[in-house]
Amino acid sequence: MTDTAVTKPNLFHFTRLPRPTVDRADGIYLWDKTGRRYIDGSSGAVNVNIGHGNRAAIEAMRRQMDRVSFAYTIHFESEPALALARELAARLPEGLDRIYYVSGGSEAVEACLKLARQWAVATGQPERWKIIGRMPSYHGITVGSLGVTGDEVLTPAFTPIGKAMPLVPAPFVHRDRDNLSLEERGLRYADMLEQKIVEEGADSVLAFIMEPIGGAASAALVPPDSYFARIREICDRHGILLIHDEVMTGIGRTGKFLGGDHWNCRPDIVALSKGLSSGYAPLGAVAATEKVVGPVLEMGGFLHGHTYGGNPVATAAALAVLGEIDRLGLIDNATAMGAVLKGELEALTQRFPFVADVRGKGLLLGAELYADPVAKTPLPREWNANVRLIDLAFERGLIIYSRRVRGGPESDNFMVCPPLIVTAEQIGEIVAVLADTLQALAGELGL
Numbered sequence: 001m002t003d004t005a006v007t008k009p010n011l012f013h014f015t016r017l018p019r020p021t022v023d024r025a026d027g028i029y030l031w032d033k034t035g036r037r038y039i040d041g042s043s044g045a046v047n048v049n050i051g052h053g054n055r056a057a058i059e060a061m062r063r064q065m066d067r068v069s070f071a072y073t074i075h076f077e078s079e080p081a082l083a084l085a086r087e088l089a090a091r092l093p094e095g096l097d098r099i100y101y102v103s104g105g106s107e108a109v110e111a112c113l114k115l116a117r118q119w120a121v122a123t124g125q126p127e128r129w130k131i132i133g134r135m136p137s138y139h140g141i142t143v144g145s146l147g148v149t150g151d152e153v154l155t156p157a158f159t160p161i162g163k164a165m166p167l168v169p170a171p172f173v174h175r176d177r178d179n180l181s182l183e184e185r186g187l188r189y190a191d192m193l194e195q196k197i198v199e200e201g202a203d204s205v206l207a208f209i210m211e212p213i214g215g216a217a218s219a220a221l222v223p224p225d226s227y228f229a230r231i232r233e234i235c236d237r238h239g240i241l242l243i244h245d246e247v248m249t250g251i252g253r254t255g256k257f258l259g260g261d262h263w264n265c266r267p268d269i270v271a272l273s274k275g276l277s278s279g280y281a282p283l284g285a286v287a288a289t290e291k292v293v294g295p296v297l298e299m300g301g302f303l304h305g306h307t308y309g310g311n312p313v314a315t316a317a318a319l320a321v322l323g324e325i326d327r328l329g330l331i332d333n334a335t336a337m338g339a340v341l342k343g344e345l346e347a348l349t350q351r352f353p354f355v356a357d358v359r360g361k362g363l364l365l366g367a368e369l370y371a372d373p374v375a376k377t378p379l380p381r382e383w384n385a386n387v388r389l390i391d392l393a394f395e396r397g398l399i400i401y402s403r404r405v406r407g408g409p410e411s412d413n414f415m416v417c418p419p420l421i422v423t424a425e426q427i428g429e430i431v432a433v434l435a436d437t438l439q440a441l442a443g444e445l446g447l
């Protein structure tokens with residue numbers, strides 16, 4: 001980290017690192033107050049899908065603010081909120097056309113859980129309350145969303161005030177040592193859900209929540225094709241709702257509108273946020289089917305609501321974001337540039353043998369760091385390779401995402417997820433700095 005931070009003694013964060021103060025941003029770049037430039041190789045928190053400084057988004061927000069910046073959803077609908085709901089329904093898988101707004105990803109997941117629970121009560125199944133998640137996973141930081149998150153540090157820290165739900169292993173199929181094909185392993189992981197359902201008592205299980213492509217917790221982990229259909233079939237057979245957390249994978253990030261669209265998934269409820277407003281305003285949404293929403297509304301309504309949910313300025317920003325995604329062809333660009341970047345990351349594994357298992361789709365790409373990539377031996381935890389990788393990259397003007405897996409097959413990993421506007425030339429720039437960073441990490445850790 002640089003020492004350019006302006007001290008903010010009364011502001012606190014979840015990390016203790018000093019950080020520079022941001023001054024401006026444009027496209028895939030950010031500048032701090034000293035004039036240093038950073039490549040945003042993580043799109044902020046994998047949310048700035050249309051890039052920084054987009055004029056259409058800024059102007060749409062400005063126009064909306066001139067007319068009305070806030071009207072409480074109990075009193076009024078707003079034009080941008082209505083229009084965005086229509087636009088979302090047109091892009092989402094058929095049937096996922098009932099939209100509910102919140103202000104972020106954790107709130108979206110929280111709303112999914114509550115909607116599912118109310119559906120169970122409304123349909124005469126009050127004994128269903130368990131929501132099965134995966135280990136590792138990340139579904140947010142509120143008490144409810146942490147309860148379905150598989151993280152050996154975050155969830156236990158708050159279990160006394162929340163409820164830790166049952167978890168099944170995420171499909172790290174590339175780490176298994178058996179004679180099965182990847183597709184066979186995919187089925188095996190899906191069947192672990194059924195085993196868990198039976199173990200918990202099928203009548204007590206309400207829903208299963210998963211990210212179609214793993215995000216923060218597993219660095220773009222892509223399950224085998226076989227996994228998806230089997231999961232849907234198991235949920236249907238036991239009358240369990242399937243919730244897809246598309247907070248990170250949604251809105252074009254992976255080269256389809258939703259991550260689950262790669263497999264024509266038909267979840268019952270979907271959580272959206274991040275790329276939805278692309279960082280221009282806080283916004284999240286839940287999309288659900290009439291099968292879920294209908295009974296809840298008949299019973300008297302969804303027992304939920306946030307002051308800022310469906311804010312006119314935030315929904316106006318998101319409408320402009322969807323417009324820009326179409327106008328600039330950003331979903332196709334994510335596919336094309338994702339292929340270029342993935343190829344470059346694979347090339348880096350030749351040069352740096354401690355980097356392996358490149359995976360992901362579109363511009364949600366990740367890889368793992370190993371002491372021995374063949375035996376899949378992790379780097380010693382106390383080396384903090386993930387923290388060093390972030391810092392060495394940051395010092396070189398590149399922002400990437402890196403974590404130690406906390407639960408499940410242990411390793412340090414990283415993700416490279418630039419805005420969907422990225423060009424081939426900019427990918428060259430990202431990869432050059434990344435290579436220099438990996439070289440520095442290798443030198444420092446003796447890899």
Ligand code: PLP
Pocket residue numbers: 045104105106107109138139140141211215216245246247248249273274
């Ligand atoms: N779900 C997933 C898959 C996420 O990646 C995140 C954030 O990283 C969240 C939920 C929580 O979103 P937020 O940070 O907006 O609360």
